[in-house]
Amino acid sequence: MDGLVIDDVSMRFELPNGSHVQALQNVSLNIASGELMSVLGPSGCGKTTFLNIIAGFLAPTAGKVELNGSAVSGPASERGMVFQQGALFEWMNVRDNVAFGPSMKKMAKSESAGIVDHLLETVGLQDFKDKAVYELSGGMQQRVALARCLANDPDVILMDEPLGALDALTREKMQGLVLKLWKETGKTIILITHSVEEALLLGERLLVMAPRPGRIHKEYRLPFADMGVGADLREVKKMDGYSETREEILTMIWDMEEEIMGRAETEQ
Amino acid sequence: MIIALIYASIFVIAFIAVRLVSRLMTARKDFTSLKTVTFGDESAVSPDRAATVISVLGIFLIWGAFTGSAIAPIHVPGPFIGDTSFTYTARNPDGQRDRADVAIRVHVVGEDVEAPELAGGDEGFAKNDSAKVAAWRSGLVRVRRNDEGGREDGYEVVQVNGQSIAPGESVAVDDGTVSMTAKGTLSFEPEKGWQMEKIWLPAPEDVWSRLVEIASDGYRNFTLIEHLGWSLIRVIAGFALGSLVGIPLGYAMGLSNFFRGWFDPIVEFMRPVPPLALIPLVIIWFGIDETGKIILLFLAALWIMTIASRAGVSGVNITKIHAAYSLGASKWQIMRHVIVPNSLPEIFTGARVAMGVCWGTVVAAELVAAEKGAGQMIVAASKFQLTDIVIMGIILIGIIGYGIDILMRRAERFLVPWKGRS
Numbered sequence: 001m002d003g004l005v006i007d008d009v010s011m012r013f014e015l016p017n018g019s020h021v022q023a024l025q026n027v028s029l030n031i032a033s034g035e036l037m038s039v040l041g042p043s044g045c046g047k048t049t050f051l052n053i054i055a056g057f058l059a060p061t062a063g064k065v066e067l068n069g070s071a072v073s074g075p076a077s078e079r080g081m082v083f084q085q086g087a088l089f090e091w092m093n094v095r096d097n098v099a100f101g102p103s104m105k106k107m108a109k110s111e112s113a114g115i116v117d118h119l120l121e122t123v124g125l126q127d128f129k130d131k132a133v134y135e136l137s138g139g140m141q142q143r144v145a146l147a148r149c150l151a152n153d154p155d156v157i158l159m160d161e162p163l164g165a166l167d168a169l170t171r172e173k174m175q176g177l178v179l180k181l182w183k184e185t186g187k188t189i190i191l192i193t194h195s196v197e198e199a200l201l202l203g204e205r206l207l208v209m210a211p212r213p214g215r216i217h218k219e220y221r222l223p224f225a226d227m228g229v230g231a232d233l234r235e236v237k238k239m240d241g242y243s244e245t246r247e248e249i250l251t252m253i254w255d256m257e258e259e260i261m262g263r264a265e266t267e268q
Numbered sequence: 269m270i271i272a273l274i275y276a277s278i279f280v281i282a283f284i285a286v287r288l289v290s291r292l293m294t295a296r297k298d299f300t301s302l303k304t305v306t307f308g309d310e311s312a313v314s315p316d317r318a319a320t321v322i323s324v325l326g327i328f329l330i331w332g333a334f335t336g337s338a339i340a341p342i343h344v345p346g347p348f349i350g351d352t353s354f355t356y357t358a359r360n361p362d363g364q365r366d367r368a369d370v371a372i373r374v375h376v377v378g379e380d381v382e383a384p385e386l387a388g389g390d391e392g393f394a395k396n397d398s399a400k401v402a403a404w405r406s407g408l409v410r411v412r413r414n415d416e417g418g419r420e421d422g423y424e425v426v427q428v429n430g431q432s433i434a435p436g437e438s439v440a441v442d443d444g445t446v447s448m449t450a451k452g453t454l455s456f457e458p459e460k461g462w463q464m465e466k467i468w469l470p471a472p473e474d475v476w477s478r479l480v481e482i483a484s485d486g487y488r489n490f491t492l493i494e495h496l497g498w499s500l501i502r503v504i505a506g507f508a509l510g511s512l513v514g515i516p517l518g519y520a521m522g523l524s525n526f527f528r529g530w531f532d533p534i535v536e537f538m539r540p541v542p543p544l545a546l547i548p549l550v551i552i553w554f555g556i557d558e559t560g561k562i563i564l565l566f567l568a569a570l571w572i573m574t575i576a577s578r579a580g581v582s583g584v585n586i587t588k589i590h591a592a593y594s595l596g597a598s599k600w601q602i603m604r605h606v607i608v609p610n611s612l613p614e615i616f617t618g619a620r621v622a623m624g625v626c627w628g629t630v631v632a633a634e635l636v637a638a639e640k641g642a643g644q645m646i647v648a649a650s651k652f653q654l655t656d657i658v659i660m661g662i663i664l665i666g667i668i669g670y671g672i673d674i675l676m677r678r679a680e681r682f683l684v685p686w687k688g689r690s
Contacts, residue, residue, distance in 0.1 A: 055590070055594060056593075057590055057593075074593075075590070075593035075594050076594075076596065077594065077595060077596030079594060080594055080595070081590065081591060081594040083587050083590070083591060086585050086587050086588070087585075087587045087588055087590070087591040089588065089605070089606065089609070089610075090686035090689055091609040091610070091612075091684075091686050100592070100595050100597075100605070101595040101596055104592075104595060104596045104597045104598070104601050104605075105596060132685070132686065132689075134686060134689035148595070149594075149595075152595055152596060158594075
C-alpha cells in the first residue's frame with residue numbers, strides 16, 4: 001500500500017544489569033503519502049527511538065515498518081533525515097553539502113547543480129553557496145540541512161527536533177519554511193518536537209506519546225498547518241481552537257510528567 | 269645562582285618598564301581595551317611583543333656579559349690579566365728569615381708571553397722570582413729553587429705578604445690567591461672574575477663565526493647542510509613510513525572489533541615505551557647505519573599516528589554517519605567522504621606530535637651512534653671540548669624543531685580549516 005505503515009512495533013532494550021527498558025510497545029500507525037505529522041511527548045517516551053526505527057537505524061524487537069509496500073531494513077535515501085544539529089559536513093561548503101546525496105548516486109555535477117541551485121534559492125541561501133558551513137548561523141545551517149535532505153528527493157522526511165537549537169525568532173521563521181517546503185514538495189514529513197506550539201503549527205496530525213512503556217497516547221487532526229502555509233503564524237495562533245488544544249495537550253503532558261516523578265519517588 | 273638572580277632582576281625591571289611605557293603611550297582603541305574585567309579572561313591576554321623583544325635581548329645580554337662578548341655593552345668582571353706581585357718570607361735551617369718578591373704575569377690562555385723581568389738588587393738568601401700564569405688557571409711558583417740553601421732540608425716558606433702559611437693553607441693576595449701544596453710549594457691562582465671561559469661557554473659571536481666556518485668548510489667530512497639534511501631525511505622517512513602503516517592501522521582499529529582486539533595490547537604496550545629505550549635493541553639488530561635509524565623513527569611515529577587516527581575515527585559524530593546513510597551513501601562512500609575528512613584534524617594533531625618526537629629521537633640516536641647528522645656533530649665536538657660547535661648545534665636543532673612545528677601548523681590551517689569548528 002502507499003505511504004508509511006508502522007505495524008505493531010515494539011522496542012525493548014536489555015540493560016547490562018539484567019533489567020530492560022520498554023522504549024516502545026505495540027505502536028501501530030499509517031501515514032499517508034504527503035501527510036505532515038508532528039510527534040510530541042515527555043522525555044523518555046520513545047519519540048527518537050520511534051524515528052530511528054522508521055529511518056532504519058534501529059531494528060524493532062517486534063513488528064515491522066513498510067514504506068510503499070516494501071519493508072524497511074536499514075537506512076536508505078528514500079527516507080531522508082534532518083537532525084537537530086551537527087549533521088552537516090564541515091569539510092564541504094554549502095553547495096557540496098546540499099549536493100552530497102546526488103553525488104553519492106553518481107549523478108553528474110552538471111545535473112545536480114541545477115537541483116542544488118534551485119533548493120538553495122528555495123531556502124533563501126543562494127548567496128551563501130560557497131561559504132563554509134561553520135561560517136553560517138544556526139538557522140542557516142538548518143536551512144542547509146533541509147536543502148540537503150530535499151536534494152535527494154526522498155519519499156519521507158524525518159525531522160528529529162530540527163528547530164530545537166534555534167532561538168525563538170529564527171525558530172518561528174523556520175517553522176514557516178518547513179510549512180512552505182511541505183506544501184511545495186508534497187513530501188511526507190514526520191517531525192519530533194518538544195514544543196507544543198510547534199507541534200500544533202506543524203502537524204496535520206499530532207501524535208502525543210506517553211512514556212514507560214513508550215506508546216501512542218492520543219492523536220489529533222488539526223487544521224492549523226494548512227492555514228499556516230504562506231500565512232502569518234501568529235495569526236494562526238489566534239484561530240479558534242488553537243489555545244484550547246494547546247492547553248489540553250499541555251495539561252496532558254504535565255500529568256504524564258507528574259506521574260513519572262511520582263513513580264520515581266515511590267520506586268525510591 | 270648569580271645568573272638566575274640577574275635574570276630575575278632583568279625580568280622585574282623590564283616588567284615595570286613595559287608597564288610604565290605602555291601606560292604612557294596612547295591607549296589602544298579596540299574592543300579588549302574597553303573590557304573592565306581582564307584578569308581571568310583568557311581572550312584578553314595576548315603576548316606583549318615588547319616583552320618578547322626584551323626577553324630575547326636579555327638572554328643575549330646575559331650571555332654576552334658573562335663571556336666578555338663584543339655584542340654586550342656591559343660585562344661582568346673578567347679574569348685578572350696583567351702583572352701582579354706578592355712577597356714571601358722564607359726561613360732557613362738556621363732559623364734566619366728573609367723576604368723576597370714574586371712577580372707574576374697573568375696572560376690569556378694560549379698566548380705566548382715572557383715572564384716579567386726581575387728588577388733591582390736582591391740581598392739575603394731568598395731571591396726574587398718571576399712566573400707566568402694563564403688566566404683561569406693556576407701555576408706553581410717554585411720560589412725556593414733559586415734561593416740560597418733553598419734545597420736543603422729544613423728550609424721553608426713561612427709567610428706570604430706577611431701572613432703565615434703552611435701546607436694546605438692559602439692566603440689572599442692582590443689579584444689572586446696563593447696556596448701551598450702538601451709538599452710546601454707555592455701555587456698562584458689569579459682572580460677568575462665572573463666571566464665564563466671559552467671552553468665552557470663561548471661568546472655569541474664565536475658561535476656565529478663557527479657557524480659561518482662550518483657552513484662553508486664542513487665538520488668531520490660532512491658539510492653543515494649534510495649533517496642537518498641527513499637528520500631531516502631520516503625524520504621524514506621514518507615519519508612517512510610510520511604514517512603509512514599507522515593511519516590505516518588506526519582506521520582498522522577504529523572500525524573493526526577484531527582489529528581493535530588484536531592490536532590493542534600491542535599498541536597499548538608500545539605506546540608508553542619511549543623510543544629512546546629502543547635505541548640499544550635497534551643498534552643490536554640493525555647496526556648503526558640508516559636502516560636502524562629509520563626503523564627507530566618508524567616505531568616512534570607509528571604508535572602516535574595509530575592512536576591519532578583511531579581517535580579520529582572514534583571521534584566522528586554518529587549524527588554525521590546517520591545523515592550520510594540517510595543520504596544514500598554506501599560504506600565505502602562514508603569512509604571516503606565522512607570518516608576520513610572527519611579524522612583529519614586528529615591526524616594532523618598526531619602528526620605534529622610525531623614530528624616533534626621523531627626530531628628528538630633522531631638527535632638522540634645520532635648522539636649514540638652515527639657518521640653524520642646533527643646529533644653526531646655535537647657529540648663529536650663535545651669530545652674535543654668544542655663548546656661553540658655544541659652550542660651552535662643545539663641552537664640549530666632547536667630552530668629546525670620549531671620550524672617543523674610552524675610548517676605543520678601552517679599546513680594544518682590550510683588543509684583542515686574546519687578543525688575545532690564543528
